[in-house]
Amino acid sequence: MAARGLHTVTIAFPDPALHELHSDDFEQVSSDISFEYDKRDSIRTLSTNTVSPGDDVSGLLYVPTLPPDAITQCKEALAIHVPDNATTRNNLPEERYELIALAPWLSPTCTLALLDAVTDDPIRAFLFYIPNDSTVQPPPMNDPSWMLGENGRWKSRYRFPVYALPGMTGSILMDQLDLYSGNVSQVPYGPQLASTFGSDSYVRLFTIVDTGDRSNLPSLWIFLLIVLGILIFVVGMTSLAMHLLQRRRRTLLRRRIANGQVDLETLGVKALTVPRELLDQMPVYTYRADQRASTQLPRDPEQTPGNNLLMAGTIHSDPPISSPTHPTLAPITTHHSVAYSQDTCSICLEEFQPGTDSVRELRCKHIYHPECVDQALLEISSLCPICKVSALPLGYCPEVITNAMVRRERTIRTMRERVAAEAAQDQRAGRGHVHRRVSPLLPEGLRAMLAHERAVVQSSPMPGDVELGAVSGQAIPPAGTVPRQQSSDGCPPDQTLSRRERGRQRVLAMLGIQREAEEEAIRRQEEERPTWRRVAGRIFPALA
Amino acid sequence: MANRKRIVKELSDVTRSPPPGTRVQLLDESDVHIWEVLMDGPPESVYVGGHFKIKVTLPTDYPFKPPLLSFTTKIYHPNVSNDDKGSMCLGMLRSDEWKPANRISAAIEMARNLLIAPNADDAVEVSIADQFKNDRAEFEKIAKDWTKRYAGKA
Ligand SMILES: [Zn+2]
Ligand SMILES: [Zn+2]
16 A cells, blocks of 8 residues: 655653663654654655555664675765764664664665665665655656666565655655764753653654555455355345245144145155054954955944945954054954955965964055065055055154155145146136147156046046036145045945045046156156255255 | 065966966076066067067065066067167056066066057157057068067077
């Protein structure tokens, strides 16, 4: 930063060799009885090394001394301009006080020799003046007169700033240095100062270079920092808001799972397995085919209409092993009505041996050998291998609901709603064709699924507008709830179900067929997300 | 696991009464998970006279996951990928339609039925499917030609 002015005063301080010095021992001598000089606007900055605006550049003013081995011509040239008694290092205390050097600008060789001479001194700045009587500002920084024969490269060599003063200013200061170099009694107003400050005090010139006002204009860096700060704040707040939103969504999803509105696995959101302790609570009993002929009807056929039509076997159970803490698991009674004709385990393809084989019954009433199905339920999937209904209790919720699960569930729900809405529109318009109006925005798989699903909708004989309007208008229960309704009482699709309900179930069941493909596509999408998107997803979880 | 017992049972059933026009054996006696099916081109199909080798790979979690069928003999067919895999994946062979109650013999029979009646609406080779639908004569010519060229010897 360019120097804007120069202020030189006289100060007095005790001899540090004799006293222990404190910072307030340095006292400015009143300008009435000492030298004070202020120079504004005609200082030229030659190099600003290490100095920023507002920095304190000040120190005791002195004239550097050329080393004994310096070129004689330089010594002589310096002697011409420097009075014999001008303050040098020798006239200052041994202590390393901060210094400001003053010297005439001589030939390149001699000037460089002067610059080299001060490198060991604790100097804060070097003031040069071209020895003439000029009072105007010295030539600008890049003027050839400052080049010192090496294209101005000297400027970067020294770690202190260098300023140029008008010739007149330089010689005024030089003359004053000549006056303020000896002991107190020898300086102007010496006796008076000696009585004030003590006869062993130093009275010297002190120069302050005005480097400008720090707070005058915030630099570009400060501005950038402010912008950056605001940006980080905004990002942080957005991130926080999104995390809160996402947490709310997770809570809502958890609640919907607990209410049985959402089945993560049937939806294809998450592959679930059955935890060991829940598996142990699922009924196991001995297969009794001898009961098959003497089918025992349920006490109240009204509750399970149609049950008797497909009733194929009734099975004795072992002593109850279910836990009352899981009311959704069918409580075990002495007799089990099996709605499906099941005499073979469809995993090992062996027939159940009456009286000897034990069977595991899932929630959907499908039975298997425990040794066949248990491993699969524990490790592969919680879905029944035959009907794909979850074997987990209704409302079972995994420990951790992740953002990815929330995202998938939302995506799938949106897809389903869109499909159902389109189907409803077509139906309402009374269009008969299957392949029309498939939005080009839909992915290929979804389009196929849409066509498939429309075919089903339109082949059903019901008047579609009311039913499907209802489907698209309300929150759509996931496909998983459909087969569950059919099978939880061990019955085939209920004949008394309203036609609307059946139509809706058929639509949703068809959608469910695409489950794995959907799940696969979404998972692949998830995996293919580039790193930056994953990072962005961490910060802004509601995105994507 | 029960899985091996079941595979052995299926294998013995299918060797005892294989689907018509097929012979089933293990590719390597020590590995029940890889079967080799030798299938004669069905007489009512364009592949008549050909002898096709199909590799059936059973995944480790069979029967919970479907078997993988791949034609090791090159065949011109809309439902068989025209690459070095020669894989066939439709209907019950898709993982979302596969049920553990399905048998491998049923999958082999399905493959054989597809030789008789290709399913152009669910094709892997779209161009062959188009040809099958729109230029049947040319399709049959190429299919017969390939059969003679690649599936000639038993
Ligand atoms: Zn079994
Ligand atoms: Zn089931």
